[in-house]
Amino acid sequence: MTFDRAAVDAAVDDVAGFLRADGADLFVRDADPKTDRIHLALVVDDVSCADCVLPPDDLRATIADALQRRISGEFELIVDDPRCGQ
Amino acid sequence: MSLTSERVEVPADAREFYARAFQERWTDGLPLLPATDDAVDALLDASPYPADHVVCVLPPVNGVATVELVAVNAALAGVEPAAFGFVLAALEALSEPEWNAFGLTTTTSSVFPMLIVNGPSRDDLGIDFRAGCMGGAAGRGSMTIGRAVALCIRNIGGQRAGETTKSVFGQPARTGFCIGEWEERSPWPSLAERRGFSADDDVVTVHGGKGTFPMADIHNDDARDLLYLIARSMAYPLANMFLGNVENGEVVVAFNPMWAERFGNIFPDIDDLTRYLRDNAWQPIDLWPEANAKLLRDRGRVDGQGRVHLVERPDQIVPIVCGGLGSLHAIALPSFGESTMQSKPVVRPT
Amino acid sequence: MSTDTIWVRRPTATPAGEVSAPTFRLDRPLAGCTIGLRTDRAWRSWRTISTIWDGYLRRDGAHTIAIETGAQVGRPAAGDRKHIEELAGLVDAAIVGLGTCGSCTTFTIKDAVTVEEHEKPVVAIVCEEFTVHAHNVARHVGHSEMNVLVLPYPLEARPVEELEQIARDYYPKVLELLGVSS
Numbered sequence: 173m174t175f176d177r178a179a180v181d182a183a184v185d186d187v188a189g190f191l192r193a194d195g196a197d198l199f200v201r202d203a204d205p206k207t208d209r210i211h212l213a214l215v216v217d218d219v220s221c222a223d224c225v226l227p228p229d230d231l232r233a234t235i236a237d238a239l240q241r242r243i244s245g246e247f248e249l250i251v252d253d254p255r256c257g258q
Numbered sequence: 259m260s261l262t263s264e265r266v267e268v269p270a271d272a273r274e275f276y277a278r279a280f281q282e283r284w285t286d287g288l289p290l291l292p293a294t295d296d297a298v299d300a301l302l303d304a305s306p307y308p309a310d311h312v313v314c315v316l317p318p319v320n321g322v323a324t325v326e327l328v329a330v331n332a333a334l335a336g337v338e339p340a341a342f343g344f345v346l347a348a349l350e351a352l353s354e355p356e357w358n359a360f361g362l363t364t365t366t367s368s369v370f371p372m373l374i375v376n377g378p379s380r381d382d383l384g385i386d387f388r389a390g391c392m393g394g395a396a397g398r399g400s401m402t403i404g405r406a407v408a409l410c411i412r413n414i415g416g417q418r419a420g421e422t423t424k425s426v427f428g429q430p431a432r433t434g435f436c437i438g439e440w441e442e443r444s445p446w447p448s449l450a451e452r453r454g455f456s457a458d459d460d461v462v463t464v465h466g467g468k469g470t471f472p473m474a475d476i477h478n479d480d481a482r483d484l485l486y487l488i489a490r491s492m493a494y495p496l497a498n499m500f501l502g503n504v505e506n507g508e509v510v511v512a513f514n515p516m517w518a519e520r521f522g523n524i525f526p527d528i529d530d531l532t533r534y535l536r537d538n539a540w541q542p543i544d545l546w547p548e549a550n551a552k553l554l555r556d557r558g559r560v561d562g563q564g565r566v567h568l569v570e571r572p573d574q575i576v577p578i579v580c581g582g583l584g585s586l587h588a589i590a591l592p593s594f595g596e597s598t599m600q601s602k603p604v605v606r607p608t
Numbered sequence: 609m610s611t612d613t614i615w616v617r618r619p620t621a622t623p624a625g626e627v628s629a630p631t632f633r634l635d636r637p638l639a640g641c642t643i644g645l646r647t648d649r650a651w652r653s654w655r656t657i658s659t660i661w662d663g664y665l666r667r668d669g670a671h672t673i674a675i676e677t678g679a680q681v682g683r684p685a686a687g688d689r690k691h692i693e694e695l696a697g698l699v700d701a702a703i704v705g706l707g708t709c710g711s712c713t714t715f716t717i718k719d720a721v722t723v724e725e726h727e728k729p730v731v732a733i734v735c736e737e738f739t740v741h742a743h744n745v746a747r748h749v750g751h752s753e754m755n756v757l758v759l760p761y762p763l764e765a766r767p768v769e770e771l772e773q774i775a776r777d778y779y780p781k782v783l784e785l786l787g788v789s790s
Binding site: 263270282322358365414506557598 | 612613614615616617618619620621622649650652678679680681682683684685709710711713714715718737738740741744745748749
């Protein structure tokens with residue numbers, strides 16, 4: 173087991189904190205220590221300007237950094253970002 | 259518990275005990291833990307069998323491996339009681355006649371038992387299946403279970419390089435090789451399930467492997483093309499499996515989880531995957547110099563297209579999923595050839 | 609050095625006893641005997657030598673049965689071991705080779721033991737590098753007195769002319785080890 177849920181929640185909370193200032197949010201869809209997959213979703217429904225939220229690549233890097241500061245070992249990060257693919 | 263193996267007085271100091279282990283020829287070169295009565299008893303308490311139960315007879319010297327003697331070697335390796343059943347299962351597996359311990363413990367080849375573990379106990383026991391699983395992950399289960407089996411072959415089986423084994427090089431696995439399969443990241447049934455066990459069983463599969471054969475790719479986006487390259491790579495010209503009987507032996511191929519996902523998308527049925535690998539694991543007969551080519555022709559190894567296939571059947575290619583998330587790599591565990599992998603369930607005390 | 613000691617258990621198995629199964633001799637001339645020859649698909653050199661010996665044995669009045677083995681596991685191995693068992697029953701003596709690698713030496717001894725267990729004279733043919741190994745294996749399976757004829761090593765890469773010379777040079781020794789009398 174490479175991570176526990178509390179560490180993931182704490183990392184997501186850190187990032188979500190400043191996303192909320194722009195009206196966005198970030199939540200955990202799934203964090204499975206058996207597969208080492210951490211699956212998050214960005215919510216931008218209430219954001220007036222989606223582009224004002226951290227750009228997708230930067231957001232992903234910020235999330236990864238927050239997780240790596242709390243979790244030792246590898247993990248696979250999946251971020252559902254509604255802005256991607258548009 | 260009343261133990262019957264001989265008692266030996268040794269230095270209590272760790273370094274002095276290490277030196278003594280060399281004098282007694284107990285060690286594979288690495289430090290050992292003292293096999294005190296307490297340590298041995300704790301392991302025997304975790305065994306479903308009595309201490310005098312004969313697990314197997316181990317070549318080359320045909321030493322009788324009782325549960326007690328196996329426990330002594332497991333204590334030397336630092337096996338924790340909950341993991342002792344895995345050592346017993348491995349020894350039961352490798353002593354099956356079709357594994358050919360008789361040949362494999364004495365050959366000039368580098369072959370050694372390579373243990374692959376399935377089941378729910380992998381994480382709890384530190385049986386590595388993620389990044390560095392074949393060296394570096396340092397899980398206690400991986401490092402001690404494999405080593406205990408190796409020490410049994412050395413101390414009970416009497417395998418000694420240059421004396422009772424003719425292995426020219428040996429290989430790093432001769433101090434123990436024990437990995438898990440990352441079942442949760444595999445798009446296919448686990449190795450143990452494919453071999454008839456339940457997902458709830460802890461199972462040890464013993465493969466007569468010659469080492470780790472690394473393969474890397476950073477270019478190919480096409481999963482089928484990548485599998486083609488893997489198949490052709492496994493069929494390297496001096497592979498043991500070109501020397502003997504085409505219907506004997508298996509090649510284990512370890513896919514990292516990222517590649518496994520890609521391969522699972524195009525081959526959701528593992529039988530189709532292994533068929534594809536088998537069909538593409540070949541070399542043209544022209545590759546070999548005439549002296550070798552003649553032998554291959556005489557043995558009927560060349561098909562109508564001038565190809566020499568590594569194996570006869572798809573089931574002789576055995577995919578497993580393990581390793582880290584960095585992608586880019588696969589590892590084959592080439593076979594000695596004249597050996598058939600064996601699996602045994604871990605039995606616990608009732 | 610510290611004088612503190614502890615007690616531990618010895619991890620090694622008790623060595624097997626030195627009692628050996630008996631070996632056998634023909635103690636008669638070759639004429640009229642049936643001699644088995646076991647070759648190995650892996651070794652051309654041994655096929656060359658054993659073919660020459662086959663000719664000599666027939667020249668000297670023996671009837672020969674030659675079988676080829678080549679597997680250690682699986683269906684092919686089951687067939688091989690069955691053929692050895694059958695051969696052991698049919699022949700008066702046998703020549704079993706070739707031990708020129710680790711596992712093939714092990715199986716040469718294994719198959720020679722099958723012949724000896726049928727109370728027939730047998731010679732195991734082993735290359736020099738594997739002599740100690742052959743004797744070890746024989747001892748560990750309780751046949752420490754087994755006759756082993758040692759050929760030069762390596763054999764496999766030698767030109768045919770050298771193999772033919774080796775066959776000529778070592779044939780008398782094979783007969784001696786089988787206990788052939790004149």
